[in-house]
Amino acid sequence: MTDAAGVRRRTQELLAAQPPAGTERLDFLRARFDAGLAWVHFPEGLGGLGLPRSLQAVVDAELEAAGAPDNDPRRIGIGLGMAAPTILQYGTEEQKRRFLKPLWTGEEVWCQLFSEPGAGSDLAALGTRAVREGEEWVVNGQKVWTSSAHLARWAILIARTDPDVPKHRGITYFVCDMTDPGVEVRPLRQITGEAEFNEVFLTDVRIPDSHRLGGIGDGWRVAQTTLNNERVAIGGMRLPREGGMIGPVSKTWRDRPELRTHDLHQRLLKLWVEAEVARLTGERLRQQLVAGQPGPEGAGMKLAFARLNQEISGLEVELRGEEGLLYDDWTMRRPELVDFTGRDAGYRYLRSKGNSIEGGTSEVLLNIVAERVLGLPAEPRTDKDVAWKDLAR
Helix, strand or coil: CCCCCHHHHHHHHHHHHCCCCHHHHHHHHHHHHHHCCCCCCCEEEECCCCCCCHHHHHHHHHHHHHCEEECCCCCHHHHHHHHHHHHHCCCCCCHHHHHHHHHCCCCCEEEECEECEECCCCCHHHHCCCEEECCCCEEEEEEECCCCCCCCCCCEEEECCCCCCCCCHHHEEEEECCCCEEEEEEECCCCCCCEEEEEEEEEEEEEEEEEECCCCHHHHHHHHHHHHHHHHHHHHHCCCCCCCCHHHHHHHCCCCCCCCCCCHHHHHHHHHHHHHHHHHCCCCCCHHHHCCCCCHHHHHHHHHHHHHHHHHHHHHHHHHHHHCCCCCCCCCCCCCCCCCCCHHHHHHHHHHHHCCCCCCHHHHHHHHHHHHHHHCCCCCCCCCCCCCCHHCC
16 A cells, blocks of 8 residues: 555555544544554554655544544644654654553653753753663753643653754753652743743653663754654644634735735735745655655744744734734733734734744754755854853853
8 A cells, every 4th residue: 555545445444444433533533543544654553554645634534524533733733743753763662662652642742851941042052951860861951942842741851962063963852741749830921821831840840861862962853853743733734725813804805905015915925925835846855755854944944934924914914004003911821822813903913923933943944954955164063062051150
């Protein structure tokens, strides 16, 4: 079974054995995973069939037409977009079989313990420490900007295991159980009024060595897999024409002719074209993924996503005039997902300010594009060969 017809037959067999109308949602998702139709490019036994990634679209179309439930990908985006590809590439067979299925079905939510108060843009300077004691690691430190930490069962975590080597070389990558003693999650209220992000404090948290991904001290290389996938997940998501932020402002323009001006018209046209170019570029990027792992090009997509969201949401507020200054609800909430199009213009304007920070700041991503895509000379780095413990902090 290597072509679309074979994948379609297998999908129809799943639907016949587990009719969506008469099957519990979770039971259907588990059966879909076991049939290799979760992500067809993954290996057999791990939710896939070892087929080209492009054939996933065949499966998705058949299931959507049949009214089958999905796994609510927006709610579990960190698991799907970051943890899963990292576990697939660096995990042991035991780790893959333990984590991938409940991750994909949404039974276990994941979060990302990377950023720190003193090491945001310079992630490699992180100070959270992991000290080995026998077959366990004792972790102490603080993480910040942690989406979904209040919902998560598991976290992907990077910590410093050797302070005597340069900062990129002394990091190790772990899977952390968020229910373990010593893990404290505190809400981090944002400019939108809600607390989608969190602070996470780690106090003598014990992680078994069996939950390490990759080699000791090799965490930075493992983290690059996560980060490259994260940027594609954020900036290269699949959208229909006028999907995302450009949709609401285009609808307002059509529905409210009394708000139009010549200047706003010109700006809307420019942003509409740029949004469509970004959408098509994202489609091309996903096609390139069929042939291999995501590369630094994802940084360019993430850059475009952040800039466009901020410019489009600003235009929408201006277009609405006094209405654009209203805000629907400042209630402190801890949401399960970010809903850009389900809230009002004020929410979109405020929330988009975080797009140039989360998933790598725009300044850092510009450096990545310059150095790794365009081949420009790297910026001078005086700390490259200095032990982490000797760095000024």
